[in-house]
Amino acid sequence: MTFGEKIFKYYQQINVPQDLPTGVEVLYPFDSTEVADLTRSFYMRYFNDKRPRTFLIGINPGRFGGGSTGIPFTDPKILEEKLQIPNTLDKRHELSSRFVYQMIDALGGPEKFYDSFYFTSVCPLGFVRDGKNLNYYDDKALEEALEEYMAGEMRKQLDFGGNEIAFSLGMGKNIKFLKEFNRRHNLFKEIRPLPHPRWIMQYRLKRLDEFIGVYRETLAPFMPDFHK
Template sequence: MLSNKITDFLFGLQFPLELRLGVEVMNPFSDAETARVVNVFYNKYYNDDNPRYCIVGINPGRFGGGVTGVPFTDPIRLEKECGIENSWPRKQELSSVFVYDMINAFGGPEAFYRKLYFTSISPLGFTKGGKNLNYYDDKILAQRVIPFSVESFRKQIAWGLNTSVAFCLGEGENFKFLSKLNLEYKLFEKIVPLSHPRFIMQYKLKTKDVYIEKYLREFGQL
């Protein structure tokens, strides 16, 4: 089952290289509550062998996937939208708000996760000085992420994921990095960029529905 392959992958994640001073790896999967929730989530939505299309984010953040272990899913959305009770403080994460508004417009979590699978350039997150750090914001980190990223993608693709198209969250640095990676390592046939949920919620909130419609148009072509 795909659910078992995903959880085995996540629980086995380790960043293979030393990081520069002040940069720390964020690995939520060693936490008992996160492990429980991750098992429940993937057994609920991925307990089959159907191929999915990838949506590729940056790396987990501290208040969404960095807590719950489920990409773009904060503790509030985890319980309210996915029906998975959890013990974490009810902290909202902006990207998660957009993602679940979009998922509900798609037809709800069951319909969405039946076709699509969230992953990231780096499936582990990073912090510096206690704050989120995107891999591309540190040039040395960006270089050190490459072998980890390629190995992670190859492991995930080997499950039978659909590689005819992947969707990249972020039309700037993340898309540039993924495109370069893809050119060299031939991971996907095509990459479609989408505005990042955080960018939409922070800077384009008044036109959020326009962005949701764009997501749905792109996914509707699958």
């Protein structure tokens, strides 16, 4: 099977975490026929080969990005306008998605970028509480309830073909958790931090070009044909 076929099969069969704290709801878009079609189109276009990828690990999907489309860091508007994959989903922009696709353009565009990288999250499914996005680390009981689930789901994804060095999208709580998580579960040789896209867009927008440059400088060496 190709990397893309493995991803699509994984998301169609993904387990939903159980026994979560009261009030926590799981974002699960994969029971939608449209989302299944969108994810198939995306992954078979950009991952239809057997090359390993470098993992870029976010926190967990949000309501308007991966929690809607099933594709990490890709909102419905980007999916249609940037990737030419039509959809009837609510065309809201998601801040992280806006940064990610500007960064992808700086690294040569989606075809070249996805040849080398795979976006995922510490937890592959997102959460909401009281209608608002909830990060896995925002509730200690949630974090503890998810530990083994997240380790098992990351191992399944590594079987697609993962490189030994990965990147945390988040230089605060996400990288702190990931380093300890990785030490306990021995998933990657090393996890390196990058600033989180949403943090950049929300708090450092005036320095957007600078942060795109940081990503470009950091990730380009992991793209063998970047300078060709």
